[in-house]
Amino acid sequence: MTISFDLVDRPWIPVVAGGESVRVGLRELFVRAVEFDDLVLPVPPAASGLWRILYAITARVTGLDAVTGLRWRERQEQLLDCGAFVASDVDAYFARYQGRFDLFDPIRPWMQDPRLAVECPKSSGVNKLVFDRPAGNTQVWFGHHTDAGAVAVAAGEAAWYLIAQLYYGASGRCSSREVGGQKFANSNAGPLRGAMSYHPLGENLFESLVVGVPRRASGQDEGPDLCPWERDELPDPLGVPWSASGPCGALTGRARHAVLLVPDATGEAVTDAYVTWAWRLPSPEQVDPYVVRRQNKEGGWYQLPADGSRALWRDVDALLGGNTEVTAHRPDIMIAAVDLELGGRVRAYGFDQDGQAKDRQWFTAVTPPVLGWLRERDPVTANGVALLTRSAERTGRRMGAALRQAWRDVANVRDRDGPWARAGEAYYWARAEAVFWECVREGQFTEGGRAFARLGHEAIDYAADGEASPPRMVRAVQTAHRLLSAPTPAKKGSTP
Numbered sequence: 001m002t003i004s005f006d007l008v009d010r011p012w013i014p015v016v017a018g019g020e021s022v023r024v025g026l027r028e029l030f031v032r033a034v035e036f037d038d039l040v041l042p043v044p045p046a047a048s049g050l051w052r053i054l055y056a057i058t059a060r061v062t063g064l065d066a067v068t069g070l071r072w073r074e075r076q077e078q079l080l081d082c083g084a085f086v087a088s089d090v091d092a093y094f095a096r097y098q099g100r101f102d103l104f105d106p107i108r109p110w111m112q113d114p115r116l117a118v119e120c121p122k123s124s125g126v127n128k129l130v131f132d133r134p135a136g137n138t139q140v141w142f143g144h145h146t147d148a149g150a151v152a153v154a155a156g157e158a159a160w161y162l163i164a165q166l167y168y169g170a171s172g173r174c175s176s177r178e179v180g181g182q183k184f185a186n187s188n189a190g191p192l193r194g195a196m197s198y199h200p201l202g203e204n205l206f207e208s209l210v211v212g213v214p215r216r217a218s219g220q221d222e223g224p225d226l227c228p229w230e231r232d233e234l235p236d237p238l239g240v241p242w243s244a245s246g247p248c249g250a251l252t253g254r255a256r257h258a259v260l261l262v263p264d265a266t267g268e269a270v271t272d273a274y275v276t277w278a279w280r281l282p283s284p285e286q287v288d289p290y291v292v293r294r295q296n297k298e299g300g301w302y303q304l305p306a307d308g309s310r311a312l313w314r315d316v317d318a319l320l321g322g323n324t325e326v327t328a329h330r331p332d333i334m335i336a337a338v339d340l341e342l343g344g345r346v347r348a349y350g351f352d353q354d355g356q357a358k359d360r361q362w363f364t365a366v367t368p369p370v371l372g373w374l375r376e377r378d379p380v381t382a383n384g385v386a387l388l389t390r391s392a393e394r395t396g397r398r399m400g401a402a403l404r405q406a407w408r409d410v411a412n413v414r415d416r417d418g419p420w421a422r423a424g425e426a427y428y429w430a431r432a433e434a435v436f437w438e439c440v441r442e443g444q445f446t447e448g449g450r451a452f453a454r455l456g457h458e459a460i461d462y463a464a465d466g467e468a469s470p471p472r473m474v475r476a477v478q479t480a481h482r483l484l485s486a487p488t489p490a491k492k493g494s495t496p
Contacts (some may be wrong), residue, residue, distance in 0.1 A: 005267050007103060008027050010156065011156065012159055012160075013041065014039065015037075026057070029054075030057070030061065034206040038201065038347075043161070044351060045163075045192070048167065048197040050163055051290075052290075056247070058209045059247060062085070063075060065216075065225060072215045076210060097230060108234075109261065111228055113260055120177050122175060123262065126150045126151075129158065129273040130161050158261055165190070168193050168353065169257040171355050171356050172186060172357060174275060175274060187257055190256055194355065195305060195350075196305070196315070197290045198319060199349075200212060200334070214247045225249050226249055227249065227251075235278065237258070237280065241279045241283040250288075257276065258277065261273050291331055292329070295329075305352075306352045307350070312348050319331065319334055319346060319367075320334075320373050320374055320382040321374060321376075322375055334371075342371040342372070346371065350363050350364070373385065381443075384443070385440060388439055395456045395484070398456070399456040399460060402460065402481075402483035403464075404420070405483065407420040423462065423463040427459040435455055438451075460484065
């Protein structure tokens with residue numbers, strides 16, 4: 001019996017249409033994309049990676065991968081006017097790579113390395129594959145799974161976690177793999193580990209896919225721009241990692257992990273997995289078009305990290321390109337959205353992780369329609385949003401510092417923060433978002449500073465409530481209010 005799970009036609013991708021969720025295969029997703037509103041994959045790191053894979057396939061079936069410059073923009077606009085993918089083009093692409101999307105193909109399983117069954121002396125276990133399960137001695141997330149009694153995962157869902165591992169996998173210790181007489185048991189982090197990812201949304205899934213395709217970046221090498229499943233050869237783990245000569249390879253071929261799924265006898269579930277290193281040499285540096293990059297004090301750039309305690313609105317300014325307080329580079333895909341004059345929303349995915357094995361929290365959120373506020377289209381709003389964000393952040397920092405100092409004065413200590421700052425910050429940030437969006441709607445960008453200041457004073461009173469009746473407490477609270485109200489010292493070289 002041939003074991004197979006072909007991702008082209010087997011339903012595994014959750015999409016939503018008219019409020020109802022269904023699962024579809026890749027072919028149906030593209031042929032009926034205009035009927036679907038959005039992806040609703042419930043594992044954000046898998047959804048983030050899947051969008052990149054779908055963008056690459058979109059570029060192939062539409063010909064966006066074959067044009068550059070003005071012709072690329074004209075082609076994108078033609079597609080949006082057409083309103084749907086051409087079914088025959090979709091069929092032709094999947095026919096060309098027939099078998100390459102089979103999750104359990106014995107020769108070329110999709111996005112996997114079949115050699116791991118021989119090169120790894122021991123498997124990693126299915127719990128290692130599934131991010132929200134504990135493996136080994138790691139923390140429990142959503143269920144009490146053990147390696148001794150590992151529960152199989154449905155094949156379609158295993159594909160989700162395969163994608164998540166390739167994009168967000170951990171660095172450090174992994175299953176041992178021996179290649180060419182050299183054995184290693186450590187890997188580098190996946191290209192998106194711990195990062196935020198932002199994706200412009202259209203009116204339906206078709207539009208979202210077309211507007212999300214990045215153009216070939218200037219300076220990229222000429223040559224074949226191939227996805228892993230389009231290559232005839234398997235990678236050389238000890239050789240030079242694949243270079244990306246265009247967007248398709250850059251979106252799908254930067255994984256630092258090698259994975260192999262082990263199916264059950266029916267091919268409907270995965271019972272085991274190998275998760276190990278894919279390359280020993282560093283990959284060529286690539287800029288991901290869906291991440292915000294910030295500059296550190298040394299002048300280097302890093303991807304905006306995901307923070308489960310930080311609300312999405314606090315980084316909207318970085319998407320719009322206004323005059324931000326921090327040196328930042330918005331996602332390149334936002335710049336591409338300027339010419340299309342989109343006014344839609346942005347989907348954000350985050351996975352709060354450290355560089356190694358600690359996975360804290362994943363999340364997803366959608367902005368209101370903000371693409372019409374991009375700096376090139378509405379500089380007043382883009383710069384106003386940046387001003388509001390600076391005001392909110394500045395007030396939040398000063399309020400927290402004031403409460404820490406006030407509590408230290410009361411407790412007569414210097415090296416502890418006390419409970420007031422945590423309580424005040426929780427109160428402030430839980431309410432600051434409503435203030436922010438109200439100011440944006442009303443266009444009250446300069447008045448926002450006063451609104452956030454009022455909220456900061458409320459937070460001080462809330463944090464000290466019930467403790468401020470003794471004179472010493474009263475004086476401490478008054479000190480906190482005074483510190484928050486004091487003028488902010490101007491930074492050297494800053495302009496008013």
